Amino acid sequence: MHNPPIRHCTACGSPVIYRVPEGDSRPRAVCPACGHIQYENPRNIVGVIPAWGQQVLLCKRAIEPRYGLWTLPAGFMEIGESTEVGALRETREEAGAEVALKGLYAVINVLPANQVYFFYRGQLTQPQWQAGEESLDVQLFHEADIPWEQIAFRSVAQTLQRYFADLRAGHFQIHTFDIA
Amino acid sequence: MHNPPIRHCTACGSPVIYRVPEGDSRPRAVCPACGHIQYENPRNIVGVIPAWGQQVLLCKRAIEPRYGLWTLPAGFMEIGESTEVGALRETREEAGAEVALKGLYAVINVLPANQVYFFYRGQLTQPQWQAGEESLDVQLFHEADIPWEQIAFRSVAQTLQRYFADLRAGHFQIHTFDIA
Ligand SMILES: [Zn+2]
Ligand SMILES: [Zn+2]
Known part of the structure; x- marks a missing residue:
């Protein structure tokens, strides 16, 4: 039940990149195509x-x-x-x-x-x-x-x-x- | 910081379907292409x-x-x-x-x-x-x-x-x- 690293956007399926979104302080899985940010938490x-x-x-x-x-x-x-x-x-x-x-x-x-x-x-x-x-x-x-x-x-x-x-x-x- | 419903597989980007995996008891976002199951938790x-x-x-x-x-x-x-x-x-x-x-x-x-x-x-x-x-x-x-x-x-x-x-x-x- 472990989630592996996020490679694709859950909203549109495009490949994600890890970068720090504006106003945030740590890298997130960001979709360059649709802008969706997929957060991961404990x-x-x-x-x-x-x-x-x-x-x-x-x-x-x-x-x-x-x-x-x-x-x-x-x-x-x-x-x-x-x-x-x-x-x-x-x-x-x-x-x-x-x-x-x-x-x-x-x-x-x-x-x-x-x-x-x-x-x-x-x-x-x-x-x-x-x-x-x-x-x-x-x-x-x-x-x-x-x-x-x-x-x-x-x-x-x-x-x-x-x-x-x-x-x-x-x-x-x-x-x-x-x-x- | 809310995650919307999962539509695509985070591993391969294919559209997911919601179904109950074998040995499980509730619907999960399952990828028919690569088999990955994306869990969601509080x-x-x-x-x-x-x-x-x-x-x-x-x-x-x-x-x-x-x-x-x-x-x-x-x-x-x-x-x-x-x-x-x-x-x-x-x-x-x-x-x-x-x-x-x-x-x-x-x-x-x-x-x-x-x-x-x-x-x-x-x-x-x-x-x-x-x-x-x-x-x-x-x-x-x-x-x-x-x-x-x-x-x-x-x-x-x-x-x-x-x-x-x-x-x-x-x-x-x-x-x-x-x-x-
Ligand atoms: Zn996207
Ligand atoms: Zn997949």
Whole structure:
């Protein structure tokens, strides 16, 4: 789901050039034929930490990248949905699970990927889940059983570390951090 | 800075069609010639609530939309920067001001615009500012003097309302809400 460099104008199909438009400060894909400027911006990944008691529900990835590694249910935020609605959708799609959201937990800038992650805390409404098309397996883990060496993304590993630390401390706070 | 509907493939310039790709669940701009899929996602607006004592720094817009109305310094997050770096950049560009960030304050889903706003609290490092190219004026306001009827965006008005309520209460918390 990565967009490659823009070569043609989305409005008219002509080849674009990269230049700094008037009144702007950085190069954009500008169409010399029709004048359209195509902007590129970072994208949001929305997901949930689905909890059942002291345990957290993880998904084993059935897709690249990081096939076979474990992750929290999360994916690209779509046009027309809020971050919360997107997080619930991804939990349904990847883990076949329903959660009650308990608030925003982590906001992470993943700079190498030009992505911003949003993780919400969620309470499973019942101990029920099912691997979706993008998951090989879905499983509850106590902190002691988390496969730390097989977590798919640093954003997920660092979120889980903070989550279990907060769980042990007995209170949750919002975490904002960057991954460079 | 709004992207119109995608009509041509950014990779090869051929006309695209909207259809649901295999394994996907919603229509995308698909290129029948080269197979490229162009995804569209919500975009982030990053900004600051610049504080000087009990006062907040607002900018009078010199650009459309909402020319002549007041707003917090904020703008589109750019490729290659974090939400924090983008918020500092916008404060510099629009208000000519330097702030020390004091943490994430508001995360707002503005659904009609497909935008997510991030507002950080900021402390002006000195009582100094200057209207940038996109501002007609920049001014400090006490709560009692905020021109509520001339605030450019609902996201900004609702953030300022929460901010001053927290200021009166003596403690700040993160606010997450939707504007439908
Ligand atoms: Zn064009
Ligand atoms: Zn193409």
